[in-house]
Amino acid sequence: MTNPEIQSIKNRFGIIGNAPALNYALNVAMQVAGTDLTVLITGESGSGKESFSKIIHNLSARKHGPFIAINCGAIPEGTIDSELFGHVKGSFTGAIEDRKGYFEITNGGTIFLDEIAEMPIGTQARLLRVLENKEFIRVGSSKVQKTDVRVVAATNVNLIDAVQRGKFREDLYYRLNTVPIAVPPLRERGTDIDMLFRKFTTDFAERYRITPVTLTTEARDMLTGYNFPGNIRQLKNIAEQIQILESDNKVPITPQVLVKYLPNYASSTRSMTFLGGANGNGAESFNERELLYKILFDMRRDVNDLKKLVLKVLSNEAHHGDILREHGNLLNSIEADVQPLGDSTKLLPSAQHAAPNNQHVASNGVGVASNPNVIQITPYDSLGNEVEDIVHEAAEDESLSLEHKEKEMIVKALQRSGGKRKYAAQALGISERTLYRKIKQYDIEED
Secondary structure: OOOHHHHHHHHOOOOOOOHHHHHHHHHHHHHHHHHOOOOOOOOOOOOHHHHHHHHHHOOOOOOOOOOOEEEHHOOOOOOOOHHOOOEEEOOOOOEEEEEHHHHHHHHOOEEEOHHHOOHHHHHHHHHOOOOOHOEOOOEOOOOOEEEEEEEEEEEOOHHHHHHHHHOOHHHHHHOOOHHHHEOOOOHHHHOOOHHHHHHHHHHHHHHHHHOOOOOOHHHHHHHHHHHOOOOOHHHHHHHHHHHHHHHOOOOOOOOHHHHHHHHOOHHHEOOOOOOOOOHHHHHHHHHHHHHHHHHHHHHHHHHHHHHHHHHHHHHHOOOOOHHHOOOOHHHHHOOHOOOOOOHHHHHOOOOOEOOOEEEEEEEOEEEEEEOOOOOOOOOOOOEEEEOOHHHHHHHHOOOOOOHHHHHHHHHHHHHHOOOOOOOOHHHHEEEEEEEHHHHHHHHOOOO
C-alpha cells in the first residue's frame, strides 16, 4: 500500500503516529482485510490491538455484517462455551430457555477474540471445529449448526510458550496464525509518543474548555524515553491527569513536574530511544545488549574493587618486596582514578632514597613514580610464589561468566515479580520471548 492509502486509514480510524513498525502492521491489515483468512494480532496490553480488528472488519466484504469483540479472559470458564456457542433449555442449572451464542449471532460478520490465550482447552477444541468446518453445537444439544464467521484473535502473551506448557492447543495456534500482525509497543514508536500526548491533552482540553498544557524540550525527551508498560492506555491516563491537575500552570511542563506523573520513572526509563523495524527483532536485540552492558559495568566495578583489595594486601609490609616484584604488572593495570593514595611513597612503608628518572626507590628494590596520582611499579627479575593463591583467586573472580551474572539477575527478577514473567521481563528491560528463552537456556526453575 502507498503512504497516502495508509494515511487515509489512519485518518478514518483515528490512528496517530508514523513509526515504521506501526505502518507495516497497518499495511498488513489492509492487505488481509479483503480476504476471509484468520488473523492473529499480537502485542502488549494497551497497544491498540482492537483497533486493528475493526480496521480489518470495516475494510472487508463483511463490513455490513455484525462485529463483536469478546474478551476471553473476562468470561468465567464455566459459562464461556454457552456465551460463544449458545445452549438449549435445561442443559444446565439456570438454562430456562434456548440461547444463541456469539458465533450464531455474528453469522456473516466478524468476531474478535481478545486474550485468546485465556480460553480454556475444552473451548479451544470447539473453536477449532468452527475454524475448520464452520460448524458448532450448542451446549446440551446434539444438533450441528453452520455459521459463516470470520475470526480475528489477539493475545498479549507468547502462544508458543503456552503451547509448550500445554496451555494452548498447537493445532489451534497454527490455524489462528494464518496471517500474523505484530502491533508495536508504545516505547518502540519514538516521536509518536509526543504526538499522542498532544492529541490526548488537546481533546481533553476542548471537552472541558481549558487551555492545553505544553511540555518543555527536556520534558518531551523525558516522556519519549519512558518505558510505558501500560502503553497507549497508560499514556492517555497520564495526559489527562496532567491536563486537569496542571491546567492552572501557565508555563510549559518541566521534567520536575512531569516526573511526578511517571510511575517508577528511574526503573522504567530506556537509556536511548529505539525505533524498531517491521519485524520487531531489533528491539529484542537492543534490550539484550542493554542488559549485557549493565552486567559488564557491574563486573568492571567488582574487578576494580578486587584489585584495590589486592593492592592493599600486597602493600602490607609483612609481604615485603617479593610480592610486588613478581606481580607488578597486575598493579600497573589499576586505573589511576581508583587509587587516590596521595604521596606514592605511602605504598611501601620502607621507601627511602630518590632514584634517577624522578623515581623513589624502596628498600625492597621496587621503583615508584613520584607522580602522586599514578602508581608505577617497575618489576625486577626475581620470582616468588608467596601470593600465588591470591592471584589465582582474583583471576577466578574476574572471570565470572556473563551467563552466571545474567542468570542471577533473571532469578532475582522472577522472585521480585512473584514468578510473573511479564513483570520480570519489564524489570529486566527485555521482551517476554527473550525471557522465556533465557529461562530455558539456563534451566531456571519457576515456582
